[in-house]
Amino acid sequence: MAIIVQKFGGASVADAEKIRRAAKRVMERMQGGHQVVVVASARGRQTDELMRDALELNPNPPKRELDQLLSTAEQQTVSLFAMALDAMGAKAISFTGGQIRMLTDGVYSKAQIISLDSDLIRYQLDKGRVVIVTGFQGIDQYGNVTTLGRGGADTSAVALAVALKAEECEVFTNVDGVYTADPSVFKNAVLLDEISYDEMLELASLGAGVMHFRSVAFGKRHNVRIRVRNVAGNNPGTIITHEVPQMEGVLVSGATIQKDMAKIGLVGLPNVPGTAATVFARLAAAKVVVNDIIQTEISPEKANLSFMVNTGDLPTARDVAQELKTELHCDSVFVRENIAMVSVIGVGMRSQYGVAQRFFEALAKAEVNIDSITTSEIRISCAVDISQAEKALEAVCLAFQLDRPARQRAAI
Numbered sequence: 001m002a003i004i005v006q007k008f009g010g011a012s013v014a015d016a017e018k019i020r021r022a023a024k025r026v027m028e029r030m031q032g033g034h035q036v037v038v039v040a041s042a043r044g045r046q047t048d049e050l051m052r053d054a055l056e057l058n059p060n061p062p063k064r065e066l067d068q069l070l071s072t073a074e075q076q077t078v079s080l081f082a083m084a085l086d087a088m089g090a091k092a093i094s095f096t097g098g099q100i101r102m103l104t105d106g107v108y109s110k111a112q113i114i115s116l117d118s119d120l121i122r123y124q125l126d127k128g129r130v131v132i133v134t135g136f137q138g139i140d141q142y143g144n145v146t147t148l149g150r151g152g153a154d155t156s157a158v159a160l161a162v163a164l165k166a167e168e169c170e171v172f173t174n175v176d177g178v179y180t181a182d183p184s185v186f187k188n189a190v191l192l193d194e195i196s197y198d199e200m201l202e203l204a205s206l207g208a209g210v211m212h213f214r215s216v217a218f219g220k221r222h223n224v225r226i227r228v229r230n231v232a233g234n235n236p237g238t239i240i241t242h243e244v245p246q247m248e249g250v251l252v253s254g255a256t257i258q259k260d261m262a263k264i265g266l267v268g269l270p271n272v273p274g275t276a277a278t279v280f281a282r283l284a285a286a287k288v289v290v291n292d293i294i295q296t297e298i299s300p301e302k303a304n305l306s307f308m309v310n311t312g313d314l315p316t317a318r319d320v321a322q323e324l325k326t327e328l329h330c331d332s333v334f335v336r337e338n339i340a341m342v343s344v345i346g347v348g349m350r351s352q353y354g355v356a357q358r359f360f361e362a363l364a365k366a367e368v369n370i371d372s373i374t375t376s377e378i379r380i381s382c383a384v385d386i387s388q389a390e391k392a393l394e395a396v397c398l399a400f401q402l403d404r405p406a407r408q409r410a411a412i
Contacts, residue, residue: 002167003125004029007039007135007157011174012231013077014044016084022231023084025172026130030090035125037164038132039157040081042073063108067137067147071096074134074153081132092130095120097138097156098145106140110149110287113138113156118163133160151212158215162222169224171211172231177238178203178210180402181255185390188403191235192253196243199253202345202379205291207258216240243347251355252346252400257393259340259386261291262314263371264321265306268331271297279305279324286320288313292341292374292381302331306372308341308383339371340389343381344396350377362399368392 006029008022022040029036050069054061078094085092100120104111116138124131135153140146148155154171161169178200179189195203197220204213210228219226219240229237269275276295283290291308298304309317314337321333342363349355359380363370368391371383384392397403 001033001035003037003161003164004034005037005039005157005161005164005166005169007153007169007171008041008081008231009153009171009173010041010044010046012172013040013081016080018231019043019077019080019084022172023081023088023090025170025231026085027088027090030130034167036130037121037125037160037166038078038081038130039135039153039160040074040077040132041135041153042070043077043080046073046076064144067108068145070147071134071137071145074136078132078134082130085130085132090130091128092132093124094132094134096134097136098143100133102138102156102159104138104140104146104148106142106144106146108144109147111138111140111146113148113159116159116163118160121160121164148214151214154212154215155218158218158222158224158226161224162218167225169219169226170237171226171228173210173228174230174232175210176230176233176235177228178208178240178254180253181393181397182208182257185257186255186394186397186402189397190403190405192238192406193236194239194241195253196347197240198243198378199345199347200240202343202376203254203256206256206341206343206345206379206381207260208254208256211240250346250406251348251352252344252402253348253406254346255342255344255393255397255400255402257340257342257389259389260311261308261339261341261383262311262317263306263308263336263339263383264314264317265304265334265336266321266324266328266330267304267334268298268302269305269328270330271299271301271303275303275328276305278328282320282324283317286316288317288320292372292383294372294374308339311337336371338386339383340386341381341383342389342392342396343379344400345379347378349379356380358399359396362395363392366391366395368395 082092082094101117135156181189183189226240
């Protein structure tokens with residue numbers, strides 16, 4: 001029997017009724033002749049509530065103890081999910097990440113999966129049971145509970161799909177799938193039938209909240225077919241897969257807006273080999289994730305270097321930048337917080353021209369001023385003032401006709 005992995009996010013299991021609704025999705029797959037493995041997140045805002053409790057007792061809680069605490073939320077969900085399936089007449093059993101030996105590298109709150117043992121899961125599946133596993137968590141080699149950080153449940157689900165050679169990994173959310181843009185910002189966004197791994201990776205890394213980029217990267221690396229669906233409806237959703245020829249006929253597949261960003265600049269750095277290596281080694285040691293790096297030579301002796309960070313990393317990044325200012329004898333450090341990134345993404349950019357022209361013309365007509373520009377093979381991004389971000393997104397969406405189905409944009 002083919003195996004299906006189903007992942008349910010926190011909003012999909014927020015209360016008893018929603019857990020029953022999710023359990024019905026499992027029953028549908030079982031009745032269709034599949035073996036089912038479920039990955040479940042913490043219910044609703046439970047993780048946030050546990051975090052508030054921790055911070056009330058200790059403003060700087062030990063990371064090991066924080067992971068130990070936060071992991072309990074998923075344990076409640078999977079047990080309740082198993083009870084719901086039992087009431088529906090299905091045999092089910094729940095496990096923690098530790099019980100299935102999901103081994104991680106031991107970095108608390110940001111752990112990476114090293115391996116997992118699928119034997120126990122296969123044994124239970126062959127007994128006719130649905131196996132329900134906690135998302136977001138594993139254990140290190142010493143048995144310490146570790147959490148995988150943001151998007152960890154998605155990553156757990158894809159990792160299980162890889163280990164079990166699953167037919168498909170279904171990710172259930174409260175939206176119908178992946179849209180050309182965030183429908184809450186661009187009202188006429190269109191649901192995509194399919195999207196490539198590379199496009200989804202760019203969208204996820206640039207703020208699209210449907211899936212976390214770590215899970216998409218895992219899926220691409222191991223060729224996992226991922227389907228994003230609405231837990232409440234019958235829409236087939238969006239398939240994330242390898243590129244197919246017709247994808248190149250679409251100039252742009254989607255656009256994003258990323259508001260939780262800040263920019264740091266080091267002005268007047270020594271223009272010598274090794275300077276950038278020193279800067280980013282220090283940021284990496286401080287566990288700061290860096291985006292969109294720009295370096296400009298201003299004279300044979302001096303250069304300017306700027307980069308974007310998530311606002312959550314800003315305090316640490318600012319401290320590192322100030323330390324580097326003194327150590328490297330740069331002229332000054334500047335920080336800009338009221339900034340957002342607007343981007344367009346599409347594999348069609350690899351083979352077609354005119355994307356940059358259309359992108360910048362749209363922003364000019366909307367009277368949006370650009371702070372900085374970065375590109376990749378399938379992406380163009382620019383930093384703009386946060387007060388103009390939504391206007392910028394709408395302008396580029398209309399310029400690339402992201403309010404139309406892909407088949408109507410193929411000839412553009």
